[in-house]
Amino acid sequence: MKAEKIPDIIVGRLPIYLRALQRMADNGLKTTSSQELGERVGISAAQIRKDISQFGDFGKQGTGYSIEYLLNKLREILKVDRVWDVVLVGAGDMGHALVNYQGFKNRGFRIAAIFDADKNKVGRKVGEFVIEDAENLVEKVKALDVKVAMLTIPATAAQAVAEKLVQAGVKAILNYAPISLNVPDHVKVQYIDPSTHLQRMTYYL
Amino acid sequence: MKAEKIPDIIVGRLPIYLRALQRMADNGLKTTSSQELGERVGISAAQIRKDISQFGDFGKQGTGYSIEYLLNKLREILKVDRVWDVVLVGAGDMGHALVNYQGFKNRGFRIAAIFDADKNKVGRKVGEFVIEDAENLVEKVKALDVKVAMLTIPATAAQAVAEKLVQAGVKAILNYAPISLNVPDHVKVQYIDPSTHLQRMTYYL
DNA sequence: TAGATTGTTAATCGATTAACAATC
DNA sequence: TAGATTGTTAATCGATTAACAATC
Numbered sequence: 001m002k003a004e005k006i007p008d009i010i011v012g013r014l015p016i017y018l019r020a021l022q023r024m025a026d027n028g029l030k031t032t033s034s035q036e037l038g039e040r041v042g043i044s045a046a047q048i049r050k051d052i053s054q055f056g057d058f059g060k061q062g063t064g065y066s067i068e069y070l071l072n073k074l075r076e077i078l079k080v081d082r083v084w085d086v087v088l089v090g091a092g093d094m095g096h097a098l099v100n101y102q103g104f105k106n107r108g109f110r111i112a113a114i115f116d117a118d119k120n121k122v123g124r125k126v127g128e129f130v131i132e133d134a135e136n137l138v139e140k141v142k143a144l145d146v147k148v149a150m151l152t153i154p155a156t157a158a159q160a161v162a163e164k165l166v167q168a169g170v171k172a173i174l175n176y177a178p179i180s181l182n183v184p185d186h187v188k189v190q191y192i193d194p195s196t197h198l199q200r201m202t203y204y205l
Numbered sequence: 206m207k208a209e210k211i212p213d214i215i216v217g218r219l220p221i222y223l224r225a226l227q228r229m230a231d232n233g234l235k236t237t238s239s240q241e242l243g244e245r246v247g248i249s250a251a252q253i254r255k256d257i258s259q260f261g262d263f264g265k266q267g268t269g270y271s272i273e274y275l276l277n278k279l280r281e282i283l284k285v286d287r288v289w290d291v292v293l294v295g296a297g298d299m300g301h302a303l304v305n306y307q308g309f310k311n312r313g314f315r316i317a318a319i320f321d322a323d324k325n326k327v328g329r330k331v332g333e334f335v336i337e338d339a340e341n342l343v344e345k346v347k348a349l350d351v352k353v354a355m356l357t358i359p360a361t362a363a364q365a366v367a368e369k370l371v372q373a374g375v376k377a378i379l380n381y382a383p384i385s386l387n388v389p390d391h392v393k394v395q396y397i398d399p400s401t402h403l404q405r406m407t408y409y410l
Numbered sequence: 411t412a413g414a415t416t417g418t419t420a421a422t423c424g425a426t427t428a429a430c431a432a433t434c
Numbered sequence: 435t436a437g438a439t440t441g442t443t444a445a446t447c448g449a450t451t452a453a454c455a456a457t458c
Contacts, residue, residue: 011409020384080407096298100298103399107404190402190403192399194355201377
């Protein structure tokens with residue numbers, strides 16, 4: 001174990017390992033090897049061993065890794081051994097899909113509130129949530145002490161809302177708006193834009 | 206211009222540049238510099254110049270890049286100077302959101318057909334599309350000669366459907382199912398999993 | 411012309427892979 | 435014990451940055 005500064009590229013692979021291990025556990029498997037895990041996720045065994053060994057000696061020579069133990073360690077490392085409240089801004093189709101998405105359960109996240117700037121939408125329900133007025137975003141998010149947000153609004157509004165989120169203390173933004181956000185260094189942003197992802201593949205066609 | 210093998214990491218940045226340039230064009234801007242573009246997308250000016258120069262000498266010393274010209278070149282390079290038909294497999298909430306998503310327009314993509322394995326859904330409409338039976342996936346996709354697919358189905362079904370898509374000639378898959386897919390090397394996969402993206406950020410919280 | 415900015419080179423920095431001793 | 439697999443080292447490979455001549 002070294003525990004110095006971990007490169008972001010390694011951190012980015014940990015959730016992939018976590019997901020695959022969770023699936024193995026669901027299938028009743030008890031142990032795995034860097035070889036097997038690597039085949040499942042498409043990453044070399046050497047790299048998996050190197051990545052994991054950054055955080056500790058979680059494996060055993062000859063037998064590999066206990067899936068349950070490694071799962072728990074990865075959850076700790078990624079801080080998803082708890083449940084994070086998440087605010088959703090934008091109650092359009094994508095916002096609805098995320099509210100109904102079952103994949104946050106058991107993976108560390110729970111939607112805590114939904115906001116929209118459209119006064120016609122405010123007060124309506126999405127799933128179990130009542131859409132709140134985006135005007136009250138900063139105040140409400142501060143009150144809830146939420147650190148994670150998802151942005152499913154048009155590109156034109158995204159930068160302004162991102163700034164409000166930062167102001168409210170949000171430290172991680174999952175941005176579905178098709179635009180690069182400018183936020184302080186201490187705020188992390190991840191981008192999900194289907195067109196951008198597709199364009200990255202058409203190059204090879 | 207070199208035009209040898211371009212690293213995937215560079216290809217991955219091109220859609221980001223494209224998106225930012227499109228936005229500048231929409232705002233009526235005519236030229237930009239590596240400096241300005243870099244500030245917008247959060248990438249160093251040197252890297253942007255290096256990336257772009259892999260494909261040709263598109264800039265002018267002293268004045269920078271013509272936005273319109275660079276847009277067209279990037280569209281050519283990424284092969285989105287045409288419109289790609291895309292099949293969508295999975296008519297759940299996420300599938301619905303993608304059908305209604307306006308962000309494919311003018312970015313090179315158009316949904317051509319929707320499939321679902323649920324017989325209760327087959328025949329129903331989503332937007333302008335009639336949901337087709339996933340049983341006929343291979344046959345229909347071959348007939349349409351579609352090369353790009355989006356997968357919005359449960360993880361348990363994803364690998365089997367991916368194999369059918371590959372069999373049908375699909376070369377690029379945008380996978381929303383929370384699982385790593387094993388496909389031949391000539392097939393590209395991009396992953397969109399909100400939990401995975403969020404977990405990548407919680408490490409830093 | 412003077413100022414600005416490209417394209418490119420060389421240097422630096424970082425990531426991946428191969429190999430193997432250690433050891434379960 | 436024999437076989438398997440880790441954690442780690444050293445070598446390789448690749449990406450980023452800084453700097454600047456070229457030139458618009």
